[in-house]
Amino acid sequence: MAAAVTAPKKAVTTARRRVQIPDTMIAEAIDRFGPPEVLTAHRRPVPSVSPNEVLISLRSAGVGNWDARIRDGSWALDKVRFPYVLGVDGAGIVAAKGSRVRRFDVGDRVWSYSYRPAKGGFYAEFVVVPSHDVGHLPDGVDLTHAGMVVATALTAQQGIDDHLRVRGGERVLIFGASGAVGTYAVQIAKLRGAHVIGTATGRDAQELVQRLGADAVVDARDLRDLGRLKQIALDAILATAGGDGLEHCIDLVRKRGRVAYPDGVEPPPKPRTEVSVGSFDAVPGAHELDRLAKLFLGAHLRIPIAAEYSLTHAADAHRRLERGRVLGRIGLRIRH
Template sequence: MTETMRTVRQETLGGIEVLNLTDSPIPAPNSTEILVKTHAAGVNPIDWKIREFGLWLTPPFGVGWDVSGTVVAVSPGENRFKVGDEVFGLPSFPNEAAGYSEYVAAPARHFARKPQSLDHVKAAALPMAGLTAWQALVDGADIQPGQRVLVHAAAGGVGHMAVQIAKARGAYVIGTASAAKHELLRELGADELIDYTSEDFTEAVQDVDVVFDLIGGDYEDRSLRTLRPGGTYIGATNPLALDEIKAKAEALGLRGITVNVAPDHAVLEQLAELAEAGRIRPVVAETFPLQEVRKAHELSESKHTTGKIVLTI
């Protein structure tokens, strides 16, 4: 193994021009950590938001979190993995992980074994989107068989996983998406679809048990009107607005929550089981080699991709 690796870093905040492919020392795994040779890295909207605005991170830093790869080193006493295991995960989020790198060192419990049915590209598309959807719908809303679940932006990265997870839990799934994406969403298990470009979802659907809102803005108040008494609204675009969302929902006899994603090996293992059983599948919109990271961010910022964007490394 060489002593250096290719990695994407940024020294300042800004547009895609601040992303630079550079050489850095390969990290050494600390106690409880493993070192993963990265084969693919998912690109998420939070990546370019961090790049542009920093939010909770201050540059310089490495970019990205979603990864899939092969274990090449294990810290002493860490027994979940061995060298040669193929893994996928959401390492270190929300702290810096530098996932757009040839190697990533992070806690072993932020990873799970990669589903054999998925290649590394599709496995790298799964962690953040799958964990966000699971932690919202299962941990947050505890969706049950037969419940009616409305997913906004159903064809997006998180949305298309939410459709499949809700369906796997036995829910009746309704999605909002442009008409061009309806065929794919039906293949993924959606029972009913609303073309947001020509239909008002508040008129098209009522009496839903759970709304998973991945758009925000005026969708928040409008979505509350579609819920049955006691239903749950999940806001994903602004977790810090919990108090406001909760108050609005309670005034209408509803429950309002928000969701933050966190690494969770137990949920990753459940997602892997669903993938192996053919009950969920990540949809990859496009792949880019690591050196074309700027193009990948440019496409992600368009907000019109179906599924996920992945970097190959």
């Protein structure tokens, strides 16, 4: 399946809107760990805000492979209280704010990445998050897709800019370039002036990675195809998947080269003596979201969406995720 690639419009300004806040909302939650079927619609009270929190009326949310692991119980979370509302990122309109919140007004267009928000996740019509996990949405990024960007684009930006510190002219491999993090990593590494090689399996995935700007694409599941990299001394790798193909690519990194991967990549790459190999977690926060907004404003990054589902079809989104070969990110459209 070809991924839809949304190109942000140049300058879109939206009239500030007041939002009706009902007493209850629909949220997709689990009452126990299990297969996608355990994810069902619940009617829940709309959470109220404390002084440093923001209530967001959500338009879209991201679906990540970590959500599936939380759902099936394989992600080690402490103190899970059921029903548990999934989702760590999304976008919408500020519906209410706490008494100490100065950076936002009701009606502002915002996006947020918040790991385990205490009052429930983003698979819901409303979410309450600490205001420092919220950022203003840049003009030109539409609300129906912005929520499907946040966690994975932040991960890519921090991987390329903060952990690998990619510089112009470097030869950078994005391992798993057609996935949710990889599709942004390709674009950001190109923006930094790198020579970018992406790995992707299948024609659709390879074409997508090329459209996003990669200079070359190889199939990491095909050792013969990987042989094409032998002539290139790689400076750096951002890895979004692990395994034999990745180990083979790390063998091609020059002395004192760098490899970075987000925690969660399995199996994690083996440590090396002459190449630095390190993991990282995407950092949320107002500063990070402002950096991401600047990136989107300046570069008009493309937003590759593999599939969109309505909120009450979140279980179908998880089934799609589990079938694999997802080009870009899967998302939930929450309101139109």
